[in-house]
Structure formats: structure tokens, C-alpha cells
Amino acid sequence: MALNNFLFAQCVLYFLAFLFSFIAVIPLTENSTDFHGKCILFTEGMWLSVNITMEREHFTVDEWGPESACRFSVFIGLLSLLASAVQAWRSLFFLCKGHEDSFFYAFLNLLISSFVVFVIFIASTIVSVGFNMWCDAITEKGSLPQSCEELQDRDLELNLENSSFYDQFAIAQFGLWAAWLTWLGITILAFLKVYHNYRQEDLLDSLIHEKELLIGKSSSRNSMQEEKSGVI
Numbered sequence: 362m363a364l365n366n367f368l369f370a371q372c373v374l375y376f377l378a379f380l381f382s383f384i385a386v387i388p389l390t391e392n393s394t395d396f397h398g399k400c401i402l403f404t405e406g407m408w409l410s411v412n413i414t415m416e417r418e419h420f421t422v423d424e425w426g427p428e429s430a431c432r433f434s435v436f437i438g439l440l441s442l443l444a445s446a447v448q449a450w451r452s453l454f455f456l457c458k459g460h461e462d463s464f465f466y467a468f469l470n471l472l473i474s475s476f477v478v479f480v481i482f483i484a485s486t487i488v489s490v491g492f493n494m495w496c497d498a499i500t501e502k503g504s505l506p507q508s509c510e511e512l513q514d515r516d517l518e519l520n521l522e523n524s525s526f527y528d529q530f531a532i533a534q535f536g537l538w539a540a541w542l543t544w545l546g547i548t549i550l551a552f553l554k555v556y557h558n559y560r561q562e563d564l565l566d567s568l569i570h571e572k573e574l575l576i577g578k579s580s581s582r583n584s585m586q587e588e589k590s591g592v593i
């Protein structure tokens with residue numbers, strides 16, 4: 362029963378990790394399409410007047426953010442998506458068959474989970490910090506009357522589709538951080554599994570050692586009895 366509960370908890374967490382990763386990947390991919398491959402993370406720019414007599418302004422980009430930042434975030438989202446799908450299927454299979462991981466595979470699962478937690482944390486931080494820099498740029502660090510969310514409804518005149526960038530990255534941030542928390546829970550379960558297997562193997566080694574001692578004592582007693590019988 363304890364094994365079934367543990368595998369069921371793993372299945373639920375893997376399913377949630379798959380769901381949150383999917384939620385993160387879709388808006389990131391859509392934003393890349395809307396901006397024609399340009400990355401708004403860490404992008405720097407400013408508002409400029411069209412001329413000195415007109416109040417109308419337009420936003421100009423000084424330097425687009427590194428494309429590697431957006432590509433890395435999408436890649437990590439896909440990695441989490443694939444890893445969670447494979448592990449969910451594997452855990453569900455073991456749950457149905459009543460199998461249990463060996464110590465080696467439990468330890469390998471712990472290493473994989475720890476790695477995924479680490480890279481998702483990096484991707485989530487990149488997206489959050491990079492998007493905040495973009496919002497600071499287009500709102501001039503909050504000096505404009507419009508918020509970053511409201512500015513997505515305004516044509517920034519960048520020859521790009523910017524009508525939903527805030528919604529896209531808000532959803533992506535939620536998906537990535539939620540996936541990170543889920544993988545953190547998976548890693549904790551994996552550690553408990555390794556610890557449980559280690560205790561079991563340690564107990565098994567102790568039982569084997571005690572068995573050998575008992576067999577040794579039993580054989581010594583038998584030999585002593587045989588010697589006494591020979592003397593008599």
C-alpha cells in the first residue's frame with residue numbers, strides 16, 4: 362500500500378509538471394512567432410517623439426535581447442515536457458504492474474530530477490528578470506501613465522505583433538515557476554525513495570550478516586558436539 366501511494370504521488374506530480382511545462386512552452390513559442398524571432402527579454406529601448414512639434418511618440422529599440430535567452434527558455438520547457446511525460450508513463454506502468462525501482466534507478470531518477478529543477482530555475486529566473494527589464498524599458502521604469510499590461514494594446518510601431526506580449530509572458534512565467542515547484546516536489550520524493558532503498562539494503566545486509574553469524578555459531582556447536590561424542 363505504501364508503494365502504491367508513493368507511485369501514485371509521483372504520477373500526479375509528473376502529470377502536473379507536464380501540464381505546467383505545456384502552459385509555459387505555448388506562449389513562449391507564440392511570442393517568438395509574433396516578434397519574428399526577436400527576443401524581448403533584456404531588450405533596451407526608449408520612447409521618442411516623431412518631431413518637436415508633435416506630442417505623438419513611438420518606441421524605438423536600442424538593442425534587442427539575446428535570442429539565446431528566449432531559445433533557452435523554450436528548450437528547457439520542452440525538456441521538462443518530455444521528461445515529465447516519460448516519467449509519468451513509467452511511474453504509471455510500475456503502479457499498474459506493482460514493480461519497484463532498484464537502488465540504482467532510484468538514484469539515477471534523483472540525479473535527473475535535480476538537474477531538471479536546476480535548469481528550470483535558471484530558465485524561470487531568466488524569463489522573470491528579462492521580462493521585467495522589457496517592461497521597465499517600455500514604461501520608462503513606471504514613469505508613463507500606462508502600465509506594461511496596458512501598453513500591449515498600443516501599437517509600438519516596431520512592425521511586430523505586440524498585442525499580447527504581456528499575457529504571453531505572464532502565462533509563461535506562471536508555467537515555468539509552477540513547473541519548478543512541481544519538479545522540486547518530485548526531487549524530494551526521489552530523495553526519499555533513495556533513502557528508503559538505502560535503508561532497506563542496509564537492513565538486508567544486516568540480516569544477511571546476522572544469518573551468517575547464526576550459521577557459524579550453529580556449525581561450531583555441531584562440531585563441538587561431534588567432538589564430545591567422539592571422546593565418549
